[in-house]
Amino acid sequence: NVSCQEDSPVFRFGRVTFMLNTSTKTPTGGFSFENTRRNAVLEANLSEKGYSAPNARKTGTTIAGLIFKDGVILGADTRATDDMVVADKNCMKIHYIAPKIYCCGAGVAADAEVTTQMMSSNVELHSLSTGRPPLVAMVTRQLKQMLFRYQGHIGSSLIVGGVDVNGPQLYSVYPHGSYDKLPFLTMGSGAASAVSVFEDRYKPNMELEEAKQLVRDAITAGIFCDLGSGSNVDLCVITEKTVDYLRGYDQPVQKGLREGTYRYKPGTTAVLTKTVTPLTLDVVDESVQVMDTE
Amino acid sequence: MNTRGLRSQLKDSVPVTGLCPQAGPYGVQDSLRRGFSSVKNELLPSHPLELSEKNFQLNQDKMNFNTLRNIQGLHAPLKLQMEYRAARQIQRLPFLPSSNLALDTLRGSDDTIGFEDILNDPVQSEMMGDPHIMTEYKLGVL
Numbered sequence: 204n205v206s207c208q209e210d211s212p213v214f215r216f217g218r219v220t221f222m223l224n225t226s227t228k229t230p231t232g233g234f235s236f237e238n239t240r241r242n243a244v245l246e247a248n249l250s251e252k253g254y255s256a257p258n259a260r261k262t263g264t265t266i267a268g269l270i271f272k273d274g275v276i277l278g279a280d281t282r283a284t285d286d287m288v289v290a291d292k293n294c295m296k297i298h299y300i301a302p303k304i305y306c307c308g309a310g311v312a313a314d315a316e317v318t319t320q321m322m323s324s325n326v327e328l329h330s331l332s333t334g335r336p337p338l339v340a341m342v343t344r345q346l347k348q349m350l351f352r353y354q355g356h357i358g359s360s361l362i363v364g365g366v367d368v369n370g371p372q373l374y375s376v377y378p379h380g381s382y383d384k385l386p387f388l389t390m391g392s393g394a395a396s397a398v399s400v401f402e403d404r405y406k407p408n409m410e411l412e413e414a415k416q417l418v419r420d421a422i423t424a425g426i427f428c429d430l431g432s433g434s435n436v437d438l439c440v441i442t443e444k445t446v447d448y449l450r451g452y453d454q455p456v457q458k459g460l461r462e463g464t465y466r467y468k469p470g471t472t473a474v475l476t477k478t479v480t481p482l483t484l485d486v487v488d489e490s491v492q493v494m495d496t497e
Numbered sequence: 498m499n500t501r502g503l504r505s506q507l508k509d510s511v512p513v514t515g516l517c518p519q520a521g522p523y524g525v526q527d528s529l530r531r532g533f534s535s536v537k538n539e540l541l542p543s544h545p546l547e548l549s550e551k552n553f554q555l556n557q558d559k560m561n562f563n564t565l566r567n568i569q570g571l572h573a574p575l576k577l578q579m580e581y582r583a584a585r586q587i588q589r590l591p592f593l594p595s596s597n598l599a600l601d602t603l604r605g606s607d608d609t610i611g612f613e614d615i616l617n618d619p620v621q622s623e624m625m626g627d628p629h630i631m632t633e634y635k636l637g638v639l
Binding site for chain 1: 544611613
C-alpha cells in the first residue's frame with residue numbers, strides 16, 4: 204500500500220513500513236492544513252453512521268463594557284458550555300493584555316484565550332520597542348488585522364477596554380474583523396439581555412458605584428435570560444490610577460439546598476461474605492482537593 | 498506588519514497556480530519523491546484559508562513595496578529588496594533550521610509574535626529532511 208500524502212511516501216517492504224521524508228521544502232511555522240482532508244473524510248464516515256464530530260467548546264457568554272467618569276468597567280459571566288453541557292462553572296473571561304488594558308473574550312474559548320495571550324505578548328514587545336505605554340487603539344488594530352486575515356475562522360469576539368494617554372476607551376471586535384468604538388458594549392449570546400439594561404439606564408459620566416451596579420445588573424440579566432451564561436459575575440474596574448479585578452463580585456445564582464438526606468442507612472444491604480486484604484503502602488504525599496458535591 | 502488593503506495594488510498578487518504541483522524536474526508526476534497523485538487533492542483546496550495563507554507573506558510584501566514605490570520612488574523598494582536578498586542568503590545547511598535573524602529584523606517581525614512562532618515551530622519539528630537529498634536539491638545536482 205502506498206499512501207497519497209503530499210510529500211512523504213510510505214513504503215511497505217515485507218512486513219516493515221517506513222516513512223521517507225523526501226520533501227525538499229524547508230518547513231515553515233504557522234497553521235498546517237494537512238489534516239483537513241482526512242477530517243472531511245472522517246466526518247463524512249461518521250455522519251453516515253449517525254454520529255457527529257465533536258465541537259469546539261464555546262463560552263456562550265455575556266460580556267459587557269462601560270465607560271464611566273474615571274475610566275472603564277468590564278464585566279463578564281463565568282460559564283463555559285460545550286453544546287448543551289456546562290463545561291466550566293467558574294472560568295475567567297476577562298484577560299490581561301497590558302497593565303491598564305483588559306479584554307473580555309466570547310465565542311470559542313480556546314480561540315479567545317490564545318488570541319488574547321498573543322496580543323498581550325505583542326503589546327509588551329511593541330511598548331518596549333516604542334518606549335511608551337500601549338494604546339487601546341493599537342490593541343484593537345492588531346486584533347482586527349489578525350482576525351480579518353483568518354476570515355472569521357478564529358471564532359472569538361472580544362471587548363477591549365482600558366485607559367491610556369487618550370483617556371478611557373472601549374472597543375468591540377467581531378470574529379470577522381470589524382470593530383466598534385462606543386461608550387457601552389455587550390457581546391456574546393447574552394448580549395441582547397445585557398444591552399437592554401444598558402439602553403435603559405446608561406448615562407454618560409456616571410459615578411463608580413452606580414456604574415458597577417449597572418454592569419452587574421446587565422450581566423445578571425444575561426445570566427438569567429440566556430442559557431449559555433451563568434454562575435458568577437466578574438468585574439474589572441480600570442481607572443487611570445488603579446485596576447481592580449473583582450473576581451466573583453456577585454453570585455446571583457446559588458445552588459439550591461436539598462431538603463432531606465437521600466443516603467441509604469448503613470445495614471440496608473445484607474452482607475454475605477467479607478474478605479480483608481491489607482495492602483502495605485507508604486504515605487508519600489497527602490493533599491486534599493475539595494469538590495463541589497451534593 | 499499590515500498595511501492598508503489597497504485594492505489597486507493587489508493586481509500584482511501571486512496567482513493561484515495549484516495547490517501542490519506534483520511535477521518533478523521533467524514536468525511529470527514525481528512518484529518516487531511525492532507518492533501517487535490524485536486529481537481531487539490537487540484541484541480543490543481542502544480548507545478555505547489554505548491558499549490565502551500560503552501566499553500571505555508574499556502578497557503583503559508586494560503591497561508594501563508597491564506603496565513604498567508610490568510614496569518614495571523606485572529606489573526605495575529596490576534597495577530594500579536587495580537587502581532582503583542578501584539577508585536571505587545567510588542560512589544554515591538546508592536540512593537544519595535557520596534563525597533568519599537578519600531577515601526578521603529587516604521585515605520588522607523580530608518584535609511581533611504570530612501563529613508561525615507558536616504553532617508548528619520548525620525548530621521543534623519531529624521530522625528532519627534527508628540531509629543528502631536536501632543538499633543535493635539545493636546544489637542543483639539532483
